[in-house]
Amino acid sequence: MVDKHGDRMQFDPKYRGPLKGRSCTDCFCLIIFLAFVVGWAVIGYYAYTYGDIDTLVYPTDSEGRICGRHTDVEDRPYLVFFDLTKCVAVTSVTQGCDTPQVCVPKCPTDNFVWQLNSSILANNLTALRTAMICKIEIDVDTATADQLATYVSNDVCAQWYLTSTSVTGRCIPNGIPELFVNYTMTVADLEEASTYIELLVQVEIIVLNIYDDIIATGWTIASILGISAAISLIYIILLRWLATPVIFLSIIGLCLLLGYSTYQFYELYTAEESTFWLVLTIICGIILAIVLLIAICLRNRIRLACKLIGEASKAVSSTTSTLIFPVVPWVVEILLVVYAILAAIYLVSIKVQTYSVKLGGNCSCPEDLGYTNGTTCDQTKFNSSCTENGDYCISGGCYLNTTSRPWFSNYLHAYNVVAVLWLVFFATAFGEMALAGTFATWYWTFKKSKVPFFTLTSSCWRTLRYHLGTLAVGSLIITICRLIRWVLEWIDVKLKQYDNEVVRFLVKCMKCCFWLLEKFLKFINRNAYIMCAVHGKGFCASAKSAFNLLMRNILRVFVLDKITDLLLLIGKVLVTGGMAWGTWWYTKNYLVVTYWYVPVVLVGVGTYLVASVFFSVYSTAVDTLFLCFLEDCERNDGTPEKPYYMNKGLLKILRK
Structure with a gap:
């Protein structure tokens, strides 16, 4: 039968699921990918060789010596900036300002202005010499007033400094006295410097408080994340036998959680009258209404989706190692991100x-x-x-x-960003294809009790041996789309300073379109990986085959498969929200921290990532079984000559 979305798949008596004899796919793209990875490794080597992370962590003077650690300045652990107004951003304190920086034994305890102090101490040059902070040693016995003036004009000695407090070893002024207006700065310079210094102090204090909170609650956060992992594992195990009750209880639990969140956020809004809490209240209320409408209007489809999840759990339980396998690509992704962060830090330290x-x-x-x-x-x-x-x-x-920085520094940073995105998406794609091959083998095994023991291992080997090029293509497409979205975000931020509503509207429309495009591409990619794992074809051929197969069964895709994804998302959100609120309650009652939201946010993000690792198994299983089911329906008709490979439970769910 010919369809506008391609020919239907035909019966093949020799077809037994994932192809055994296959060849490498998308080899040219694999070569490009490997060359790109080698280039990333070279950048990391260059950054590690020529960068010094200590210069960012510890105060460093203009000569590149670390205060209190270098042999020349062992007795001078603090850093003074000659002119903080030349530091145009908060990060300049650690990355370097275009002003002399000197290591000193202690931060200044007095205010000093050359124009003022030199006239007051004109008859006491020794006191003047002692008060000055310079890059070189001054002979306090012989230096004349003219020589001191020359030092100041040539930036050998500081023209002014203020009473300061050490923040991470850097002397940050406590404020700017009014006397500076008449001697060193204009009113505009004074306001700029005052604003900068106040912001710098606030940021430093916030960062230190957050750091202290993380240190103080580190073990608590780790313990809660361990509990989150256990709850996620128990949740997906229960789906094996009690899929329908667990899913409906999850929906009820999420509604209760959203209702409680709405109430709590409204209480915070009435207490603090903050727009932030009002926005969260409205968002939670809207989500609660949407979930209730979905649960009521699609209750019959939800019951079918629950049964589909239950059938998927049989495939998962046939190879229990699939429950733990997603941890492998997840750990790889974390290592890649850590490598990228370290490379970026070392690149920043190159001056x-x-x-x-x-x-x-x-x-x-x-x-x-x-x-x-x-x-x-x-x-x-x-x-x-x-x-x-x-x-x-x-x-x-x-x-x-x-x-x-070196003139090519920005290019290396851009390369680093593209590389980490590509490799993280690549690792995710590898996990999806390996699991897809495993579940496809289970589906296309006529007697499910005879599924090979090393199914997951075989699938991983096939993916490594033949299809890394296909993974490189798919992950590169998502990377490009994500980069375009980031560029649009940057453009949107830049346009906020201009009062052009038309252009900003167009940019927002483009952002929305590319967000939808990325979601669609991820959907196509996953199904392409499934078809590649089964038939061993390249990315384009697999994507086309998967798309045509889905379009020939478009109603089933939207009324059942996507509802299943939504139910799994509800489970992740329920676990994440429950652990976040539990952390909030525990923090309020038993922990002493500066910012209660630090452990709550860390637990929330960590729990969602951990839950995603476990729930991704079911998501991949459902998508794989659904695609195999559609192919099975086209190849076979249920007769003794063309029997279905689906078991009776799946046949009852998906067939009339």
């Missing part, structure tokens, strides 16, 4: 410091160095070669001009 020459007075340099005012220079060569009156140059020097 290129540019020094320029400032000459004055009698300071001179050998002609072969070619040093003139403004030219780049090397500090070691300058200090050893340039002199003033036969001694160290006082009126000039080789001073820090800028601290920047």
Whole structure:
């Protein structure tokens, strides 16, 4: 029979499920993928070789010496910035500002302004010399007022500093006194510096408090996540024998949880009058209404979907190792993300410091160095070669001009982001195809009791041996779509500063379209992996075959298969929400933390990820059995010559 969505599959007496004799698929894409992975490894090696993560964690001066750890500054554990107003972002404190930074024995306990202090202490140069913070050692006995002024003008010594407090080893000013307006800054500079310093202090305090909360509740969070894993495992085990009661109890439980959440968020809104809690109240109320409508209107379809999940559990229980197998790609994904984060941190720590020459007075340099005012220079060569009156140059020097990243740094960061996305999606795809091959073998085994013991192992080997190229293609498509969505998010943020509602509306429409496209592509990819696991064809051929098969049975897809996915999502949300609220209650009553939402958010995110690992087995099982069922219906008719491979329970659920 010919259909507009392709020819129906024909009966084949030799067909026994996953093809044994097959060849490699999408080899060219695999070569590109492996080359990309090698490039990522090279970037990691470069970042680790030339970067130094300690320079981000510990305070580091302009010469690259770690305060309190380098041999030259062992007795100076704190860092002072000459001019914090030149640090244009909070991250500049750890990544480097275009202002001199000096290690000191302790943070300043007084305010210092060169224009003010130099006039007050004009008759007491020793006190003035002692009060100054400089990049070099000043001779407190012989330095003249003119020499000190030269140091200040050339950024060898700080023009000003403030009473400061150590935050992670960096001296952060407690505030800016009004006297600075008349001596070092304009009113605009004062406001900018004051705002920056206040923001910096607040961010540092918040980060430290969050860090302390994580340390204080670390074991508690780990224990709760362990409980979450146990609950998820028990939940999917119960689906084996009590699928329908468990699913309906989950729906009731989710409704109660949403109702309780709505009530609690409304109480918080009335107490704090915060728009945030009002938004959460409305969202929970809307979701509760949607769940109730779905449960009431689709109750018959839900019962059928519950039976389908029960049948899928038979396939899962036939190879119990499938329950634990998703942990493998999950751990691989975590390791990939950790590698990407470390690579990014090491790349950030790579600094290129540019020094320029400032000459004055009698300071001179050998002609072969070619040093003139403004030219780049090397500090070691300058200090050893340039002199003033036969001694160290006082009126000039080789001073820090800028601290920047290598010109290709942004390209390496972009490569790192693309690589981690591609490999994470690749690992997920591998798990889906391996499980699909396992459940397809169970389905296409006529006598289910004779399913091979090493079915999962065989499926993993087939995927590794023949279909890594197919996985590379599918994961690359999702990666590209995700990157486009991120670019649109960035454009949307940038457009907020312009009052152009039409353009912003178009961008939001594009964001919505690409979100839907990504969901559709993930749906097509999963079914393509299933067809590839069964028939051993390339990505495009498998995707086309799966799409045509689904379109020929479109009603069944939407009224049953997608409802099953929704029910599994309800289970994940119920477990996640229950553990999050349980953590909130325990934190409020038994833990002492600064921010109660830190353990709650960590447990919520962690529980959802853990639950997704276990529930993904059932999701893949249902999709695989459903696709195999559709193929079975086209190939066979239930007669003794063409018997169905589905068992009686599945036949009763999916056939009239």
